[in-house]
Amino acid sequence: MNFPLPHELRALTPNIHAWLPDGHATWGLANCVLVTGRRGTDGPATALLVDTPYTAGMTRHLQDLVAGLPGAPVVRTVVNTHGNGDHSYGNGLFPGAEIIATEANGEHLCAEPEPAVLAGLVAAADPATVLGAYMKRHFARYGDFGVTSPTHPTRTFSGELDLDVGGSAVRLIEVGPAHTAGDLIVHLPEEGVVCAGDVVFHEDHPVHWAGPLESVHRACERILACGPRIVVPGHGLVMTPQEVRVYADYLLDLREAIHRGHAAGRPLPVLAAELIAADPHPRWGLTERMAILAAVEYRALDGAQDRADLVALVGFAAGFAARESAEESTPESGEPAGSVTAGG
Ligand SMILES: [Zn+2]
Incomplete structure (x- = not known):
């Protein structure tokens, strides 16, 4: 890995830690969030991880940081906010954990390239072509990802799903189609935190595969309706609700300009x-x-x-x-x- 990774997890609250790679202007360096049980136990604390990193190496690095937290939390549940590889290729490194996503996420997974296929595309890309140079520039750093095939969710839902993670309340809310066919956000109501997945990007122009922008905007409104203090975007630094509002307004302006052009x-x-x-x-x-x-x-x-x-x-x-x-x-x-x- 020829790029810097965070050497610590950032404590958003005593039981919520964020892994925030400094990924400005990059593809693939996505955020992960660890929610640890609030209830005291004799053994290791139970934890839920929102999204897994792009490569096996990055995932092991994150796992080392988790193991170093007080109580050495054990990840028993993985939630994929959506099916892009930079949020799910690391799933397989959590054997035995329940992996949860929306039912509709399955539709996106049909279009998402498997790690071995993507690695092959990048390796074979001709840097003399526009696409080849771009693929090399943004994806060659991930090598072969350390995984060949994806590990898919073991449990799916539609609408909303409430979980209890060792005494910490976690609500999964389906908001797709938006960024992809099957997005969800993770609301931690007791802490006032929302993990937005790639519905929201911080200080990078967003990319949305499913859309349309009206749906992505509606998903942003759903995030804000949770009344969060802190929003963790899919990529970039944590945000205030005011910053999410600026982002949501930008999506609407963009939508209007595109519709005008189309008309x-x-x-x-x-x-x-x-x-x-x-x-x-x-x-x-x-x-x-x-x-x-x-x-x-x-x-x-x-x-x-x-x-x-x-x-x-x-x-x-x-x-x-x-x-x-x-x-x-x-x-x-x-x-x-x-x-x-x-x-x-
Ligand atoms: Zn992403």
Whole structure:
């Protein structure tokens, strides 16, 4: 692993610890949250882990940190907020734990590449192509992930599910389709904490595979309706509810701009370029993801019924990233480099 990982878990409350990799402008460095039982026991404390890391190595690193906490908590339950690999490839390193996700998450898992397939794609990617260079840049650091096939949930639900983790109340709330077909958020009502999964990103432009943006916005409203003090996004630092509100408003503005473009008959690549040029949050990373948001929204507006090709969507975004970096390196030339390689 050629990137820094957190060397400690951050205590959000005495029984909630967050693993927050510094993942600004990266793909794959997702947050995990450990909820430990509040009830005292003679033996090790019972714990629930929200999401597992992308690679086996990262997961073992997290497990070492958990084992070092007072009471050496044992993870008996894993919750996957959704089915993207950066939140679930580590599932298999918790043998015997119950793994919970929504029933609808199964729909997304059909489209999610298995670790061995993704590792093969990255290894075989041609860095001379726009998509290949982007894949190498963002995913080669994870090597072969240390796992070949995913470990799927052992228990699913729809709607809401209340759990008792050694005396700590945990409520799972289905909010998908939003980021994917089967998202859930984790509400810890006694502590005022919500784990938002990838419904919310902090200071990176979001990517949403299922959408449409109206649904993602509704999921943000559900988070805020929990009245949290702290929101842990899927990636980036913990947030205040006010920051989630700014993010939710941004999604609505973006939705309006995309719908306007669609109604005016603007071709998708043209609209995506315009959105990126008018980026209202230039400090946020991965601006090119706005192209994916536009492509997914266009699919919804066009009534697309087939399953979205996630790799093609990344390829579409990669064209804009190549253009941006070329403009940064040659500010005088106004010639965009790279080309759009795939449509949504
Ligand atoms: Zn993620």
